[in-house]
Amino acid sequence: MLNDPMVLTPIVAAEPEKRIRDRSATEKAILNAAKALLAEEGFQNFGINAVARRAGCDKQLIYRYYGGLNGLVEAIGADLGTWVKDRIPEDTGGMFLLTYGDLMERLSLLFLEALRDDPLVLRIVAWEVSENTEQVRRLSEARSKALGLWLERMRGSLTPPKGVDAIAVNAILFAAIQHIVLSASAAEQCAGLALKTAKDWEKAATALKRIVRGVYG
Template identity: 30%
Template sequence: MSATDPPPKRRASIGARRNPASQAAILAAARAVLAEQGYSGFSIDAVSRRAGAGKPTIYRWWKSRAELLIEVYAAEKGALRAATTGNLAEDLTAYTAALWDFWRDTPSGRTFRALVAEAQHDETALEALRGKFLPERLQDVRALFGAAVARGEIAAAEVEMRLALYVGFNWYYVLTDRLVDGRAAIPAAMRLVAASLRD
């Protein structure tokens, strides 16, 4: 939107229940602001102006900037699916490679590192990361571990520990900005995460 463009028409609020048209406009505006301004330039003010939605409406539906960014991230990551082939290490390797591509190549993916960093000093961002982001974003990986449990590859009691190892590996490379040179380590790391603990 340029300075000469007319401002977007304001949409009427319908209270706490989300108006689908307003929600779509806000998320589209958030994606556009993120793509143009990056994480540092992303603000509720900018999204409000671009979407033609009042800030009270946005804050009613998303309690913080972090929550809105998480929803934008989730919508963009929706196309990424975890395929089950019958081998946990191979499944994790394929999913992780696709995830790293998403983190590297999309505005939402590149924002992920900044969001994790913000959560280290902002309680609201930490709450959103821990209470909303992680439970939702780990569902696909949980499904891969669940399928491995069903096949007898790993024990159900080991899933949480393996998830922690998986997240730690991925976040180490994303937080140190090594998604390109670390890519070769994915297969070996996933074999370790998937390794049998039985004697």
């Protein structure tokens, strides 16, 4: 592509930038291209041709190495298992979490932050609520599994207050976070709340904290 102007000087041109024969490197290139593409463009224009173009290789290799798009998506899903480790701290940042409310406040903010700077996972979330294909189901499963593990680990021995359906409440809290970030990513606002500047996000985080504290004390 960069050499396009050379096309008219066919004699000297050459320099085909020989692709070296390295299967595992190519596999990685494909996987990375797919992840980058999904993160940057979303699932709309996500296809064999687009990934191959981005990876700079022939789409045939995607069929050979991953068995097509489905296999590639599955590979992304498997790769996603590392999301938690990479993106969300395992420790509590030196804080002592005395109550379940402390915990959930911290986890909510961590989750918010993590989502905000992981466009790939964010796109997957958008995909999850837009389609219900086998591809998406795989990805979704991988993501929720990773998330569940992280929650489990962070929770430790803390238990929610009696009389509160923590599963339902937390589902709503996390739904809210996901949607806020989704909405911000698409339109820089959500339900009339601007979500552009750091100050905007401060307000959102404060409101979120207030909500968590309201329900968990």
